[in-house]
Amino acid sequence: xxxxxxxxxxxxxxxxxxxxxxxxxxxxxxxxxxxxxxxxxxxxxxxxxxxxxxxxxxxxxxxxxxxxxxxxxxxxxxxxxxxxxxxxxxxxxxxxxxxxxxxxxxxxxxxxxxxxxxxxxxxxxxxxxxxxxxxxxxxxxxxxxxxxxxxxxxxxxxxxxxxxxxxxxxxxxxxxxxxxxxxxxxxxxxxxxxxxxxxxxxxxxxxxxxxxxxxxxxxxxxxxxxxxxxxxxxxxxxxxxxxxxxxxxxxxxxxxxxxxxxxxxxxxxxxxxxxxxxxxxxxxxxxxxxxxxxxxxxxxxxxxxxxxxxxxxxxxxxxxxxxxxxxxxxxxxxxxxxxxxxxxxxxxxxxxxxxxxxxxxxxxxxxxxxxxxxxxxxxxxxxxxxxxxxxxxxxxxxxxxxxxxxxxxxxxxxxxxxxxxxxxxxxxxxxxxxxxxxxxxxxxxxxxxxxxxxxxxxxxxxxxxxxxxxxxxxxxxxxxxxxxxxxxxxxxxxxx
Amino acid sequence: xxxxxxxxxxxxxxxxxxxxxxxxxxxxxxxxxxxxxxxxxxxxxxxxxxxxxxxxxxxxxxxxxxxxxxxxxxxxxxxxxxxxxxxxxxxxxxxxxxxxxxxxxxxxxxxxxxxxxxxxxxxxxxxxxxxxxxxxxxxxxxxxxxxxxxxxxxxxxxxxxxxxxxxxxxxxxxxxxxxxxxxxxxxxxxxxxxxxxxxxxxxxxxxxxxxxxxxxxxxxxxxxxxxxxxxxxxxxxxxxxxxxxxxxxxxxxxxxxxxxxxxxxxxxxxxxxxxxxxxxxxxxxxxxxxxxxxxxxxxxxxxxxxxxxxxxxxxxxxxxxxxxxxxxxxxxxxxxxxxxxxxxxxxxxxxxxxxxxxxxxxxxxxxxxxxxxxxxxxxxxxxxxxxxxxxxxxxxxxxxxxxxxxxxxxxxxxxxxxxxxxxxxxxxxxxxxxxxxxxxxxxxxxxxxxxxxxxxxxxxxxxxxxxxxxxxxxxxxxxxxxxxxxxxxxxxxxxx
Numbered sequence: 001x002x003x004x005x006x007x008x009x010x011x012x013x014x015x016x017x018x019x020x021x022x023x024x025x026x027x028x029x030x031x032x033x034x035x036x037x038x039x040x041x042x043x044x045x046x047x048x049x050x051x052x053x054x055x056x057x058x059x060x061x062x063x064x065x066x067x068x069x070x071x072x073x074x075x076x077x078x079x080x081x082x083x084x085x086x087x088x089x090x091x092x093x094x095x096x097x098x099x100x101x102x103x104x105x106x107x108x109x110x111x112x113x114x115x116x117x118x119x120x121x122x123x124x125x126x127x128x129x130x131x132x133x134x135x136x137x138x139x140x141x142x143x144x145x146x147x148x149x150x151x152x153x154x155x156x157x158x159x160x161x162x163x164x165x166x167x168x169x170x171x172x173x174x175x176x177x178x179x180x181x182x183x184x185x186x187x188x189x190x191x192x193x194x195x196x197x198x199x200x201x202x203x204x205x206x207x208x209x210x211x212x213x214x215x216x217x218x219x220x221x222x223x224x225x226x227x228x229x230x231x232x233x234x235x236x237x238x239x240x241x242x243x244x245x246x247x248x249x250x251x252x253x254x255x256x257x258x259x260x261x262x263x264x265x266x267x268x269x270x271x272x273x274x275x276x277x278x279x280x281x282x283x284x285x286x287x288x289x290x291x292x293x294x295x296x297x298x299x300x301x302x303x304x305x306x307x308x309x310x311x312x313x314x315x316x317x318x319x320x321x322x323x324x325x326x327x328x329x330x331x332x333x334x335x336x337x338x339x340x341x342x343x344x345x346x347x348x349x350x351x352x353x354x355x356x357x358x359x360x361x362x363x364x365x366x367x368x369x370x371x372x373x374x375x376x377x378x379x380x381x382x383x384x385x386x387x388x389x390x391x392x393x394x395x396x397x398x399x400x401x402x403x404x405x406x407x408x409x410x411x412x413x414x415x416x417x418x419x420x421x422x423x424x425x426x427x428x429x430x431x432x433x434x435x436x437x438x439x440x441x442x443x444x445x446x447x448x449x450x451x452x453x454x455x456x457x458x459x460x461x462x463x464x465x466x467x468x469x470x471x472x473x474x475x476x477x478x479x480x481x482x483x484x485x486x487x488x489x490x491x492x493x494x495x496x
Numbered sequence: 497x498x499x500x501x502x503x504x505x506x507x508x509x510x511x512x513x514x515x516x517x518x519x520x521x522x523x524x525x526x527x528x529x530x531x532x533x534x535x536x537x538x539x540x541x542x543x544x545x546x547x548x549x550x551x552x553x554x555x556x557x558x559x560x561x562x563x564x565x566x567x568x569x570x571x572x573x574x575x576x577x578x579x580x581x582x583x584x585x586x587x588x589x590x591x592x593x594x595x596x597x598x599x600x601x602x603x604x605x606x607x608x609x610x611x612x613x614x615x616x617x618x619x620x621x622x623x624x625x626x627x628x629x630x631x632x633x634x635x636x637x638x639x640x641x642x643x644x645x646x647x648x649x650x651x652x653x654x655x656x657x658x659x660x661x662x663x664x665x666x667x668x669x670x671x672x673x674x675x676x677x678x679x680x681x682x683x684x685x686x687x688x689x690x691x692x693x694x695x696x697x698x699x700x701x702x703x704x705x706x707x708x709x710x711x712x713x714x715x716x717x718x719x720x721x722x723x724x725x726x727x728x729x730x731x732x733x734x735x736x737x738x739x740x741x742x743x744x745x746x747x748x749x750x751x752x753x754x755x756x757x758x759x760x761x762x763x764x765x766x767x768x769x770x771x772x773x774x775x776x777x778x779x780x781x782x783x784x785x786x787x788x789x790x791x792x793x794x795x796x797x798x799x800x801x802x803x804x805x806x807x808x809x810x811x812x813x814x815x816x817x818x819x820x821x822x823x824x825x826x827x828x829x830x831x832x833x834x835x836x837x838x839x840x841x842x843x844x845x846x847x848x849x850x851x852x853x854x855x856x857x858x859x860x861x862x863x864x865x866x867x868x869x870x871x872x873x874x875x876x877x878x879x880x881x882x883x884x885x886x887x888x889x890x891x892x893x894x895x896x897x898x899x900x901x902x903x904x905x906x907x908x909x910x911x912x913x914x915x916x917x918x919x920x921x922x923x924x925x926x927x928x929x930x931x932x933x934x935x936x937x938x939x940x941x942x943x944x945x946x947x948x949x950x951x952x953x954x955x956x957x958x959x960x961x962x963x964x965x966x967x968x969x970x971x972x973x974x975x976x977x978x979x980x981x982x983x984x985x986x987x988x989x990x991x992x
Contacts, residue, residue, distance in 0.1 A: 021541035022518045025525055033529075037721035038738030045517040052548070225533035242534025 005068030006078060010281065012056065012065075013085050017280040019053045021239050028237040028244045032229045043108035050104040057092040077283075077465070084282035084464050087162065094147045099139055106132045107410035114408040115232070123397040126408070127374055133410050134367060134374050141368050141412075153365040156413035160289040161420065163467055166365060169416050172482050173358045176419070179486060181388070184351055187339045187493040196334045199326040202251040211254070211320035212247065212261040215313060219265045219299065220452060222272050233346075233405050234260045236267035236296070240279045243268040254321060255335065256347065259300055266299025267292060269452075273460030284463040287471055289414060291459065293421025294428065301350050301422065302429040302488070303451065307333035308443040337492060341389040343399040351493055354422065355388040360404070360415040368412050377401045424472060426485040428455070431476040501564030502574060506777065508552065508561075509581050513776040515549045517735050524733040524740045528725045539604035546600040553588040573779075573961070580778035580960050583658065590643045595635055602628045603906035610904040611728070619893040622904070623870055629906050630863060630870050637864050637908075649861040652909035656785040657916065659963055662861060665912050668978050669854045672915070675982060677884070680847055683835045683989040692830045695822040698747040707750070707816035708743065708757040711809060715761045715795065716948060718768050729842075729901050730756045732763035732792070736775045739764040750817060751831065752843065755796055762795025763788060765948070769956030780959040783967055785910060787955065789917025790924065797846050797918065798925040798984070799947065803829035804939040833988060837885040839895040847989055850918065851884040856900070856911040864908050873897045920968065922981040924951070927972040 023046060030042050066089065069082050110129035117126045137156070144155035154165050213228060226243035238244035245264035249257045270292060278284025286292050303309050311329040318327050326335065339349045345356040363380050366372045372380060381401045385391045393400035401407075406414055433439050436450050443451075458475035465471075469479050490496040519542060526538050562585065565578050606625035613622045633652070640651035650661050709724060722739035734740035741760035745753045766788060774780025782788050799805050807825040814823050822831065835845045841852040859876050862868045868876060877897045881887045889896040897903075902910055929935050932946050939947075954971035961967075965975045986992040 018541040018544040026521050035720050041737040045514040048514040224531050241537040
């Protein structure tokens with residue numbers, strides 16, 4: 001941009017990107033590397049950085065720059081860039097610095113204590129810190145809601161999923177609730193008649209790791225621009241130029257670490273595929289968390305658990321973990337599509353996963369809107385777990401409402417993105433199949449180039465140039481259409 | 497402190513400590529974890545942070561705060577704290593922001609390219625970046641020299657070794673040059689008659705690592721507040737609350753990684769032993785780089801290579817690397833005190849190491865004072881290497897003047913700290929022996945508590961409360977006395 005106001009905006013947002021780089025890398029370190037006694041100093045340093053980023057994003061000069069840029073003669077791309085900067089600015093300027101700092105410290109304290117409290121099933125101890133996190137999140141939500149003219153919960157969800165409203169989510173999730181329980185029931189019944197050979201462990205961690213690295217190569221992860229490490233809760237962090245994914249290993253189960261790696265590699269390739277020349281500006285960054293999850297879930301669910309992909313990687317599994325009858329390609333496909341309602345979201349299969357999300361959405365919305373208080377969560381959790389998945393969670397907090405990092409970390413409004421991501425992923429897959437009917441044969445033959453080119457062209461390279469709706473329409477010809485997700489599930493699990 | 501000006505200074509320097517935390521952790525990551533394509537974004541983020549720290553340290557309000565604090569009724573400890581803050585401030589305020597940023601970027605660029613250029617012996621390519629680094633360092637030196645009323649080189653050395661002047665170094669190093677060559681000659685002659693059994697590799701890296709971790713436990717490294725990782729150039733980084741040391745492994749030589757770990761653990765224990773309640777302020781931080789090196793060199797040279805310590809850890813070596821005749825305790829003591837003039841500083845033995853330092857000091861001082869230019873370095877290097885160590889380095893840049901990270905990274909004036917550290921370490925050791933005559937027997941019995949208590953009380957807990965001279969006088973009853981170093985060497989290598 002040669003226009004002075006827009007140019008000044010670029011300078012400020014480039015600085016913010018560099019600060020975010022620091023936050024992201026030390027955040028990764030905190031989860032993947034840091035010893036326990038480092039936490040207090042780390043939390044203080046991160047809170048200081050949050051305040052600094054907030055100050056930078058809310059500095060008085062920005063209002064004038066946005067006004068000036070609005071009158072400048074900008075290209076369409078430049079206008080998109082300013083629009084995305086403005087979105088970040090509009091959000092930040094509503095929040096006083098003392099709230100941002102208080103949130104950073106309260107979330108860090110709550111999350112750190114939660115790691116121990118969860119192990120000890122200590123809901124009462126957790127509540128002590130968590131009430132403060134909720135109170136501050138409600139303050140944030142109220143301030144953003146007033147500015148956006150939305151409900152409180154929608155104002156938080158909008159941070160992760162710009163433009164999405166809970167009336168939309170209600171409609172989409174309401175539809176899922178109408179057919180999912182029956183689909184789960186039928187699938188479980190059908191699978192109870194299937195023969196499946198269970199893999200026989202132990203699977204040494206070093207071998208699981210080397211297998212994971214091989215699979216990442218198949219998925220064309222760029223190892224010169226990223227790493228694979230270990231953390232309690234797998235995630236994709238770092239920066240677009242240096243993506244850090246993590247997994248966790250258990251000697252008696254190689255499937256979880258393997259699909260965890262496939263999932264995080266999907267996130268990673270999105271980051272590695274963002275438009276490099278714009279990645280320091282909001283317009284060059286990931287569109288939304290739903291789109292981010294669509295990439296990880298496309299990799300894991302559409303591609304990774306498909307019989308064709310499993311057949312493709314079966315020789316690698318044999319090579320790294322040894323020969324077993326369980327590694328027969330047909331059996332692998334059976335293993336990786338088993339459905340079993342359970343307590344833990346991150347261990348849930350593709351079919352029961354949406355039930356976990358719907359439950360969390362309904363609870364966190366009620367919490368943020370003030371319809372319930374933090375202490376009401378367990379009862380609501382127990383009731384919905386029984387209703388949606390037939391699971392009894394009474395008194396079992398560690399495998400119930402204490403299981404996720406999101407709430408202790410103050411992330412309310414994120415959960416819907418997971419199921420939106422599943423739906424976008426299924427829609428992208430359907431669109432690819434529409435223009436490439438022999439996709440399965442290509443995957444079986446190890447040719448993933450059509451898939452990666454499609455994602456790169458339609459999703460990764462676009463960054464945040466378009467709204468989510470527009471991005472999805474341009475990629476697939478229609479806005480979000482959850483019917484693709486249902487079709488995918490019915491095809492995979494009932495063979496319809 | 498309840499005095500408002502001093503309290504405001506504490507607030508600012510606490511913020512600076514948090515920024516330094518970020519710089520230190522991502523700096524560690526850059527050396528120990530980062531994949532190559534991450535470097536450009538990392539360098540930009542670090543330069544941005546350097547500018548921010550410089551802005552914070554030079555903000556206009558500080559002058560008033562220092563004036564105000566000078567009139568406040570402070571305790572002696574509080575005055576020491578303000579004195580150390582002021583030292584940092586006086587240095588920073590002389591340097592314009594654009595110079596700080598230009599240095600950060602030029603050093604990062606030069607160091608990054610050097611990693612490849614060194615491998616390719618590419619002195620000409622290196623010069624292209626290095627001239628800029630030198631030009632900027634001279635600008636910095638000139639500005640600081642004018643403010644401090646010192647020579648240019650002394651102004652840079654003062655950053656690492658407050659109060660030390662090159663006339664002192666000339667006197668100390670001049671003395672060393674008068675006796676070291678003869679001591680080396682005699683030692684090499686003496687050792688040529690000794691029998692030594694060489695260890696038979698390979699030594700798998702995982703076994704070297706587990707041995708290193710065991711030795712760190714013997715040395716009481718706190719693993720809840722630090723880590724051991726791998727980097728090309730071993731260092732001690734991180735923050736006092738979370739110390740990151742690194743080493744490097746070679747399958748055919750376990751001795752280098754082992755003594756590297758002992759050395760860095762000395763640095764680490766200094767950091768871990770700093771006064772925790774003051775570590776966020778300059779007065780609670782390490783006194784000088786010479787004192788820092790005195791801790792690592794005490795651990796490595798005074799303790800780690802002593803026959804008693806080697807006898808203590810011999811069973812661990814046997815346990816982790818297998819049984820070998822070379823691991824006999826007498827042979828270990830012989831192995832770890834072998835003297836052989838060579839090209840590489842970091843591989844040099846205790847006796848020839850000072851010659852490497854003196855050479856670098858003489859060259860970098862001439863370079864900073866403008867007596868030579870960057871392109872004159874190889875000739876001067878060749879001449880001094882031949883004169884001090886009898887080594888021919890003509891045309892061999894990678895094992896000559898391209899071997900160290902200091903100059904590409906813009907650190908001029910640091911090298912003398914290594915040999916000052918050796919001297920302080922020997923002086924501390926002599927002082928300990930004065931009050932604890934059976935120290936060797938204690939070490940042999942695995943009782944290191946007197947040593948660690950002495951260091952903790954006299955060095956670690958003191959932080960930067962006293963000047964270096966005062967610290968050393970309080971610990972040993974006299975200021976720096978290089979005679980202890982000479983005595984130690986003559987005792988160890990000639991049995992005098």
